[in-house]
Amino acid sequence: xxxxxxxxxxxxxxxxxxxxxxxxxxxxxxxxxxxxxxxxxxxxxxxxxxxxxxxxxxxxxxxxxxxxxxxxxxxxxxxxxxxxxxxxxxxxxxxxxxxxxxxxxxxxxxxxxxxxxxxxxxxxxxxxxxxxxxxxxxxxxxxxxxxxxxxxxxxxxxxxxxxxxxxxxxxxxxxxxxxxxxxxxxxxxxxxxxxxxxxxxxxxxxxxxxxxxxxxxxxxxxxxxxxxxxxxxxxxxxxxxxxxxxxxxxxxxxxxxxxxxx
Amino acid sequence: xxxxxxxxxxxxxxxxxxxxxxxxxxxxxxxxxxxxxxxxxxxxxxxxxxxxxxxxxxxxxxxxxxxxxxxxxxxxxxxxxxxxxxxxxxxxxxxxxxxxxxxxxxxxxxxxxxxxxxxxxxxxxxxxxxxxxxxxxxxxxxxxxxxxxxxxxxxxxxxxxxxxxxxxxxxxxxxxxxxxxxxxxxxxxxxxxxxxxxxxxxxxxxxxxxxxxxxxxxxxxxxxxxxxxxxxxxxxxxxxxxxxxxxxxxxxxxxxxxxxxxxxxxxxxxxxx
Numbered sequence: 001x002x003x004x005x006x007x008x009x010x011x012x013x014x015x016x017x018x019x020x021x022x023x024x025x026x027x028x029x030x031x032x033x034x035x036x037x038x039x040x041x042x043x044x045x046x047x048x049x050x051x052x053x054x055x056x057x058x059x060x061x062x063x064x065x066x067x068x069x070x071x072x073x074x075x076x077x078x079x080x081x082x083x084x085x086x087x088x089x090x091x092x093x094x095x096x097x098x099x100x101x102x103x104x105x106x107x108x109x110x111x112x113x114x115x116x117x118x119x120x121x122x123x124x125x126x127x128x129x130x131x132x133x134x135x136x137x138x139x140x141x142x143x144x145x146x147x148x149x150x151x152x153x154x155x156x157x158x159x160x161x162x163x164x165x166x167x168x169x170x171x172x173x174x175x176x177x178x179x180x181x182x183x184x185x186x187x188x189x190x191x192x193x194x195x196x197x198x199x200x201x202x203x204x205x206x207x208x209x210x211x212x213x214x215x216x217x218x219x220x221x222x223x224x225x226x227x228x229x230x231x232x233x234x235x236x237x238x239x240x241x242x243x244x245x246x247x248x249x250x251x252x253x254x255x256x257x258x259x260x261x262x
Numbered sequence: 263x264x265x266x267x268x269x270x271x272x273x274x275x276x277x278x279x280x281x282x283x284x285x286x287x288x289x290x291x292x293x294x295x296x297x298x299x300x301x302x303x304x305x306x307x308x309x310x311x312x313x314x315x316x317x318x319x320x321x322x323x324x325x326x327x328x329x330x331x332x333x334x335x336x337x338x339x340x341x342x343x344x345x346x347x348x349x350x351x352x353x354x355x356x357x358x359x360x361x362x363x364x365x366x367x368x369x370x371x372x373x374x375x376x377x378x379x380x381x382x383x384x385x386x387x388x389x390x391x392x393x394x395x396x397x398x399x400x401x402x403x404x405x406x407x408x409x410x411x412x413x414x415x416x417x418x419x420x421x422x423x424x425x426x427x428x429x430x431x432x433x434x435x436x437x438x439x440x441x442x443x444x445x446x447x448x449x450x451x452x453x454x455x456x457x458x459x460x461x462x463x464x465x466x467x468x469x470x471x472x473x474x475x476x477x478x479x480x481x482x483x484x485x486x487x488x489x490x491x492x493x494x495x496x497x498x499x500x501x502x503x504x505x506x507x508x509x510x511x512x513x514x515x516x517x518x519x520x521x522x523x524x525x526x527x528x529x530x531x532x533x534x535x
Contacts (some may be wrong), residue, residue, distance in 0.1 A: 007444065008348065009346070010434065011340065011341075011344040012344070012348075012350075014340060014344075015340075015341040015344050015345065015356060015375050016356065018337055018341050018357055018415065019359040019360045020358065021412070022359060022363050022415065022416070023359050023374075023385075023413065024375065024378070024384070025374035025375070025377040025378050025412075026362065028378075028384060029373065029374070029376040029377050032377070038364045038382060039382065039498075053410065054456070070296065075393060075395060078277070079278045079281065080276055080278075081279040082274035082275065082277070082278070083275055086271045086274050086275045087273060088266070090271065091515060101282075102278075104286070104517070105286060106470065107513070107520050108473070108513040108516065108517065109472070109474075109475070109489055109509060109513055109516060110473070110475065110491050111475055111493060111513050112293070112472075112492075112509035112510065112512065112513045113286070113289075113290075113439055115293055115492075115496065115505060115506055115509055115528030116286075116289035116290045116293035117285065117289050117293065117301070117504070119289060119292050119296050119502065119506070120288060120292045120293075121289070121509035136285050138441065139281075139285075140282075140285060140286055143278075147518070166439055172442055173270060177304055198365045199365070200288065202365060202366065202370070204367045204368055204369050204475070204476040204479075205368065205474070205475045205476060205489075208476075208479070208493075209493075209496070218321075219367050219369050219370075220367050221477070222370065222373070222415070223369045223437035223476070223480055226369065226372065226373050226376070226480050231376075233384050234373060234379075235373075238370060238373055238381070241370065245366070246362070249364060249365050252365075253358075253361070256355070
């Protein structure tokens with residue numbers, strides 16, 4: 001073992017305390033969600049009652065969020081991958097401007113985008129109360145992440161060279177797209193997809209205004225639970241959210257490592 | 263470029279272009295018009311800077327975001343460079359812990375702060391035990407500040423780590439061998455080299471703190487930050503014109519912050535969001 005300087009231990013202590021600051025509330029909320037009475041403490045015993053209670057009461061919100069996230073993924077794949085391909089191919093001032101424009105829903109506060117959508121389509125009755133109204137907002141917000149993730153891979157693998165090779169061998173566009181472009185961009189598509197799912201599952205800024213009583217999503221339900229229910233229920237709901245989001249996060253980090261090493 | 267390609271590219275980009283126009287550009291243009299349609303007309307866009315209660319919340323939001331950015335950069339800068347420069351047992355676990363909250367939405371961040379400093383939180387319980395006084399800080403600007411720092415640390419650390427890994431350690435060694443003290447190395451070698459990453463991460467941090475809403479919504483409706491004001495104008499006062507004007511002003515500020523950072527540091531910045 002190398003001898004460490006005093007500075008090393010000082011910095012390690014600092015970094016460790018930062019990580020404790022981040023992790024401690026997570027641990028506390030998991031404990032609270034599994035404790036019979038948080039006020040009394042762990043001595044009151046552990047229980048799954050709160051989690052089951054949340055699941056029975058908020059099942060619809062949770063499943064709706066999963067559904068919207070999956071639909072959002074499909075949309076961002078169908079729209080984003082071709083868009084990234086064109087932006088990559090044209091690589092001009094125009095395409096950079098288009099890329100910048102596409103980023104705007106991320107730069108703009110979600111509440112502004114939501115207001116704009118309501119102002120324009122709020123009066124279209126069926127649409128306003130339908131879950132696709134929320135989907136529109138989520139696609140606007142997540143699409144840039146898909147496009148950028150795919151674009152980054154296209155640039156790093158020199159897709160142009162690969163494609164020209166295939167073209168010179170007589171492959172048509174469809175053949176090239178499905179047997180050269182897509183497989184080679186797979187890491188970027190995977191990373192983008194995980195990002196889209198994660199962001200859509202947690203989106204609140206827009207969804208709070210876009211949702212209706214019929215279309216309450218998981219995060220909106222969470223805010224509701226935080227405001228009105230006892231801390232054990234709020235925590236149990238948070239635990240369910242963690243169970244969905246943390247695996248996505250781990251997969252995302254793994255995908256990132258995959259792109260770096262390949 | 264072949265002519266056939268032009269047609270093909272147009273066909274591939276058309277779905278995005280049309281949806282973006284229909285669901286973003288047109289609604290945004292409409293929101294802009296609505297912003298000028300209230301009782302004050304186009305002056306509504308100025309009232310964010312002229313009317314006392316909006317000035318107050320504007321200043322609060324700007325100050326809060328600046329403070330959050332500064333504190334986050336300081337904490338993440340130290341921890342990020344440390345993690346990038348040192349290998350030790352538990353390094354991976356520490357990094358994982360620091361990046362776990364990366365995808366937590368604002369509402370959940372708000373709840374994390376309630377777990378720490380809320381009425382039944384950890385800090386009040388501990389201070390009660392030590393001094394008999396329960397220090398509850400969650401439902402105020404202090405809680406919001408801590409929440410935004412909590413939210414921003416993971417992504418900022420990742421940006422700093424990525425930049426610090428690219429930094430050539432030989433530069434630091436050279437400075438050290440020339441007799442520079444550790445702090446001098448940091449001030450004259452590390453910070454200047456990481457400056458673009460700091461600027462990029464800082465801009466994102468600032469823009470998110472300006473526009474974020476979920477955390478404030480969870481902690482208290484009485485917190486007077488701009489997104490909360492917009493929300494109350496829209497839902498309680500039904501004043502959609504004012505809400506529209508304020509969200510445009512807010513959007514302009516966040517967009518400017520991001521664009522400024524991007525133009526100062528070059529194209530690579532966007533990838534950090």
